[in-house]
Amino acid sequence: MDSWWDALAGTFEQYTLLFRILGVLLAGLIANIVTRFLMKRIVAEVVRGVKKTHKVDDTTELSSSPVAAMRSVQRARTLGSVLNNTATWIIASTVLILVLSELGFSVTALVASAGIIGAALGFGAQSVVKDVLNGLFMVFEDQLGVGDVVDLGMAEGVVERVGIRITEIRDVSGTLWFVRNGEILRVGNHTQDWSRVILDLPVPYESNIDEMQNVLLESAKSFAASPEWRRKVVEDPEVWGIQSLSAEAITLRLVVKVRAGEQWAAERALYRALKDSLDQRQVDIPPLNRMVVDNRDNPRTAKLRPPADD
Numbered sequence: 508m509d510s511w512w513d514a515l516a517g518t519f520e521q522y523t524l525l526f527r528i529l530g531v532l533l534a535g536l537i538a539n540i541v542t543r544f545l546m547k548r549i550v551a552e553v554v555r556g557v558k559k560t561h562k563v564d565d566t567t568e569l570s571s572s573p574v575a576a577m578r579s580v581q582r583a584r585t586l587g588s589v590l591n592n593t594a595t596w597i598i599a600s601t602v603l604i605l606v607l608s609e610l611g612f613s614v615t616a617l618v619a620s621a622g623i624i625g626a627a628l629g630f631g632a633q634s635v636v637k638d639v640l641n642g643l644f645m646v647f648e649d650q651l652g653v654g655d656v657v658d659l660g661m662a663e664g665v666v667e668r669v670g671i672r673i674t675e676i677r678d679v680s681g682t683l684w685f686v687r688n689g690e691i692l693r694v695g696n697h698t699q700d701w702s703r704v705i706l707d708l709p710v711p712y713e714s715n716i717d718e719m720q721n722v723l724l725e726s727a728k729s730f731a732a733s734p735e736w737r738r739k740v741v742e743d744p745e746v747w748g749i750q751s752l753s754a755e756a757i758t759l760r761l762v763v764k765v766r767a768g769e770q771w772a773a774e775r776a777l778y779r780a781l782k783d784s785l786d787q788r789q790v791d792i793p794p795l796n797r798m799v800v801d802n803r804d805n806p807r808t809a810k811l812r813p814p815a816d817d
Contacts, residue, residue: 527609535602542594550587588653589646592671637689638672645669650694656768658695662686701741702770704763704777709756711793716757719790720746723761726784730777731763739769756793 644650646669651657655666657676664678674691676684710719727744730736742764750760761781765773785792 524609528606531602531605531609535598539595539598542598543591546587546591546594589643589669589671596671634687634689635672638687640689641691642669642671642674642688645674645688645691645694649699651696655699656697658697659686659691660693661690697770698768700767702765702767704765704770704774706761706774706777706781707750707758708761708781709758709793711791712754712756714757714790716749716759720748720759722784722788722790723759723781726781727761727763727777729784730780736765736773736776739766739773741765 646652651666651669651674653666653669656664657666659674659676662676662678662684664676664682664684666674667677667683668675670688672688674686674688676686678684708723724744724746727746731740731744740763744761744763747760747762749757751758761777763773763777
């Protein structure tokens, strides 16, 4: 029995280094798993709290809730992704130092040497450091988040992932762009706080401007009061007046303030509503950029007619 125990103890002493290294690696793996679990749990709690506050079952239903709610969800998910990546790098670096220490390397000298080498490489790796710092600032300042529609200059589309060094943008054609954070000099966010639909509509030159403005405004207000859009339109529609003037037409500007991210769908739906309203009154939109010669004895008329009876 003693001989068996002595043999086991000798084997353990012989492989002590291997066991210690495996222990360090296992501890690092467990720390990474626990960190990711905690980050995921925190993000889930934030999302659950927002859904509970606004009484929805899915975050996609938050489009009818205040914009800040959706921003909270997006920012929590983005910060969770960035912090996960940061924690992974920190844990991996710590595990590497501990393993090297177990292998007999002088960690102090190694860290000092790494500092010198890092300073030397820093001149050549300035772009990497710039990418990391810029990415962190973009997230903490809430410049963009996962799910936002942004214009970064070199790419425009939906943010699918914000990493420590790279931000992934999916454009309207489906192309996935990998943009280095350090190269992002400006961020145009189309889906933050609120957006505005701006429609420039040409009307016949001879039209009564006041009547045409009333028609557009009434149509826009009916659109804003519809069940589908009444919770997505932030303010009452406005007609800002004449935007441009030509020999063929007068262009009127109509604006509607909507929730962030709804401007594209609202623009298409509003165009449809305006077309139906103008068709009922038999008002034709004049063609632009075309020369029209009229007989002076029989000038064009563009009178506003009452809506046709159904």
